[in-house]
Structures are given as C-alpha cells and as structure tokens.
Amino acid sequence: MTTLLLGGxxxxxxxxxxxVLARARWTARAPGPSVVLWQAxxxxxxxxxxxxxxxxxxxxxxxxxxxxDVEAWVLVGALAVAGLIVARLVWSxxxxxxxxxxxxxxxxxxxxxxxRAETGALQxxxxxxxxxxxxxxxxxxxxxxxxxxxxxxxxxxQALTAEQVQAVLxxxxxxxxxxxxxxxxxxxxxxxxxxxxxxxxxxxxxxxxLLEMVADDAARARCGPAPLxxxxxxxxxxxxxxxxxxxTHDLGPAGRAARRHDRTPQDDRRRRVGRLQRxxxxxxxxxxxxxxxxxxxxxxxxxxxxxxxxxxxxxxLPPLPGW
Amino acid sequence: xxxxxxxDLEREVMAHLWDAGVPLTVRQVHEHLSGARSLAYTTVxxxxxxxxxxxxxxxxxxxxxxxxxxxxxxxxxxxxxxxDALGATPEGPARDAALVHFVGRVGPxxxxxxxxxxxxxxxxx
Numbered sequence: 001m002t003t004l005l006l007g008g009x010x011x012x013x014x015x016x017x018x019x020v021l022a023r024a025r026w027t028a029r030a031p032g033p034s035v036v037l038w039q040a041x042x043x044x045x046x047x048x049x050x051x052x053x054x055x056x057x058x059x060x061x062x063x064x065x066x067x068x069d070v071e072a073w074v075l076v077g078a079l080a081v082a083g084l085i086v087a088r089l090v091w092s093x094x095x096x097x098x099x100x101x102x103x104x105x106x107x108x109x110x111x112x113x114x115x116r117a118e119t120g121a122l123q124x125x126x127x128x129x130x131x132x133x134x135x136x137x138x139x140x141x142x143x144x145x146x147x148x149x150x151x152x153x154x155x156x157x158q159a160l161t162a163e164q165v166q167a168v169l170x171x172x173x174x175x176x177x178x179x180x181x182x183x184x185x186x187x188x189x190x191x192x193x194x195x196x197x198x199x200x201x202x203x204x205x206x207x208x209x210l211l212e213m214v215a216d217d218a219a220r221a222r223c224g225p226a227p228l229x230x231x232x233x234x235x236x237x238x239x240x241x242x243x244x245x246x247x248t249h250d251l252g253p254a255g256r257a258a259r260r261h262d263r264t265p266q267d268d269r270r271r272r273v274g275r276l277q278r279x280x281x282x283x284x285x286x287x288x289x290x291x292x293x294x295x296x297x298x299x300x301x302x303x304x305x306x307x308x309x310x311x312x313x314x315x316x317l318p319p320l321p322g323w
Numbered sequence: 324x325x326x327x328x329x330x331d332l333e334r335e336v337m338a339h340l341w342d343a344g345v346p347l348t349v350r351q352v353h354e355h356l357s358g359a360r361s362l363a364y365t366t367v368x369x370x371x372x373x374x375x376x377x378x379x380x381x382x383x384x385x386x387x388x389x390x391x392x393x394x395x396x397x398x399x400x401x402x403x404x405x406x407d408a409l410g411a412t413p414e415g416p417a418r419d420a421a422l423v424h425f426v427g428r429v430g431p432x433x434x435x436x437x438x439x440x441x442x443x444x445x446x447x448x
Contacts, residue, residue: 103407109377110404112330113337114397135401141408153405 002309003056009301010048014198017041022206026290028275029283031213033290035183038207040294042190044301046089051306053082058313092193096185104145111143111151118152122165127173132157138235142172144181156235164231167223174218180211209268216272220280229276232269332356332370337379341397346383346390 021027021041027034057078061071115131123130128148133139138156143149150172157165175181187204219228339355340347353367371391374380379400383390395403 107404107407110379110400113334113374113379114401114404133401133404135405137405139405139408151408 001059002305003052003059005305006048006051006055006301009305010045010052013041013045013048013297014194015200018200018202018206022202026286027206027210028213028271029281030287030290031210031217033287033294035207035210035214037290037294037297038203038210039183039186040297042187042203044297046085046190047298048301050082050085051301053085054078055306055309055313059309062313062316089189089193093186093189096189096192100181100185101145104143108143108145108147108149111149115151121162122152122169124169124173127169128176130169140168140172140235142176144176144179148176150176159234160231161227163223163227164234167219167227168231168235170222171215171219171228174215175211178214180215183211184208209271212268212272213275216276217280220276225276225280229273232273232276329370329373332366333374336367336370336374337393340380340391340393346381346385346392348388348390350388352391 018041021034021038027037057074058071061074111131111133115133118130118132128142128150130150130152132152132154134154136155137153138159139151139153140156141151143151150169152165152168156168160168184204184207187207191199191201191204216228335356336352339352343351349364349368349371352371353362353364356362356367371380371382375382375391379394380391381394383392393400
C-alpha cells in the first residue's frame, strides 16, 4: 500500500506537478519562493523514488510471509538499489559541477586575454570585475566561480544607454551574489541523473526563467523598472533575424521542432518585460504561502506515508543478532 | 599582485602577436614590449610558454629559433567565445552546464548569425 502511495506521489511530483507549476502564472509574482518550491518538488520526487525502492521489497516480503532469512536479504538488496540511486545523483552532481567549473575557468581565461578591463564608472564597487568583449552580438553575461566576471560585448555597450548598462550590470551582479549558478547546476544534475523516459527539461527551464526574474527584481529595486525593460528589448536578437535574413527555414528540422515545443527566448523575454511594466507589489502573503507549500511538499509525505510504514516495518523486523 | 601583472602581460603579448600577423620569436616580442620599461627576457619566455599551454598560441620551430603565432585570429576567438557563452558549441556534453546567465537570452538566430561571422572570419585568414 505504502509502495503504491509513494510510487504515485513520485510520478505525480516528477511528471504532473512540474507541468502545472511551469504553466502557473503566480510563480512570476514570487520568483524567489517559487524557486524554493521547485527545489522542494524535485527533492521530494527523488525521496519518493528512494522510498519506493526501500518500501516495495519489504512490503512484498511481508505479504508473501517468507522466512526471516529471505527478508534480511531482500532488505540488503533494497538498500543497495537505494544506495545506487543516491550514488548516481551524487556522481551526476559532481560531474556537472566539475565540467562547468572547468569550462568557466577556460572561458574566463580567454575573456581576460581578449577583453578590455573596465575600471571606470561602469565597474560596480565591490562587484565582480567587468570585461568588455569586442564582438558583433549584444551580449551581457556573468561568469560565476571563485574569480567571477561580468562580461559585456562592445555591441551591447553601443546599443544601451548608460542607465540601461547600469541596470544590466546590477542584474548580473545579483546573479553572482546569490550564486544562482549553483541552483541551476543542481537542477541540471537531477535532470542528467533521471533515466531517459522520466526526465524532463521543464523544471530546469522554469527555474532558469525564475532566476532571471529574481535578478530583474534586484535591478528594478536599484535602478527602477524602465531601464532594464528597455535594455531587454534593445538586446533582443530579433534584429538579427532581419539583418541576416534568417528564417525558421535556416534553423533546420531540429530548430523548427524546438520552436514548436519549447518556449522561445522571445516568450521568456516578453514575460520578463511584462512583469517590469506592471507596478511592483510586495506580495508578502503570496511569498509566505509559496514557501509554506514548499515545506509541506517535503514534510507531509514523510509524515503521513513514510512514518507509519517505518513504525510498522520496525515493529515486524526480525530480531537481528547483535541488536 | 604578481599573477594579475602576468595576466596583463599575457594580454599585451597576445595583442602584439595578433597585430604582427606573422610568427614572432621571443626576442622580437621582448624587444617590442621592453621599449619603455625593464622587462626580463625570461619573463616574456614564461608568458609565451603559458599562452602555449593555454592553447591560444602555437609554437613553431624555424631557423633554429622558436616562433610563436596565435592559433586563431582575434575575430575568430571572440566569435568562438561568444558561441561558447551561448551554449551553442558543437561539443554535446558541455552543453549541460549552464555557463552563464543572459540579460537577453539569444535564440538560435543569434547563434546562427555568430556562426556565420565565425565562418567569414575563418575564410578570410
């Protein structure tokens, strides 16, 4: 019984809930707490999977009423499989962290070789060093890590006013300060550790957008909503579409498929600009409710499904030698 | 701040190699850079060695002297760097890692435009 409950819970949390949560509009009004909710949902789904592995054999053995010897072996097997799942997650996390750290270090090396160091008014006091890269695309990004950098392309500096540049830099420094890279990497790690039929990019992409909104809010608090909203529009690459005369035709089948199924970057940008154009509201009660929901997602299954099973299982445990 | 000093020197050496357009010896680089300040020959050698280890400079042996040349033109390297930042690099596994956050996420159009720029730069050299 517990097995079915946990299994259903796990499937619901990994397939159904993400779809609902990704479509929800209220998450954009409390992006920070919503990221926490996504983390709680993902962690709870992992815990359910581990729970199923541990509970199912025990329940089966008890139902079949085999001897205590078989029961002990089944328990050992279940623990081994659960350990395997956890090990796979740890391995995946370590791999993602290591690869992205290497890639960023290499990228930062090259940016330092190519980019101009900016020490003037653009450099935020106490913030990560700013590098300007003379390139043809309006880009702004940050390189998190032990030696963080903010990178602006020359094209971005040309396209933006001083006010807009400040808003963009505040946005990037907010990403670096809050270590949003670690949040994204944890979701990437779970995505890679989940077997193919069950995995979904939805959590990763939703969280990525929510983190942008968190950084947008930081920039809005310091520079006001207008500069960032206009910078977002100015830095869109819609212009490239016309100047380079690229149509969906040139993207190839993969590109066209991606357009049909995924939210496009344009959709994400539209949502972010739309948020900035509405007046900022405190949303205190919504934030509190979302956080409470996140705690509930983690605590309730443990309290109502796992704890009763554990009590029952421990009661019927065969007395092991030495215990 | 010895390391950051070396970093600045690396940038200067790269800039000089790019501007020169032909492979240069350590002596040539040293002569150019030590014009206005005292700079040890061995320091230039160390910097060139570090750049070679980073894979941005190629070492060739000609006329019993080592000559150094950039592996890519400045434009190629910039475009490659931007493609990497966009996560549009061909190497699949690297894509998993979210490298950066963008103010404006650039779609496939942007990446394609950049790739075209990279190809143009490649065909010129």
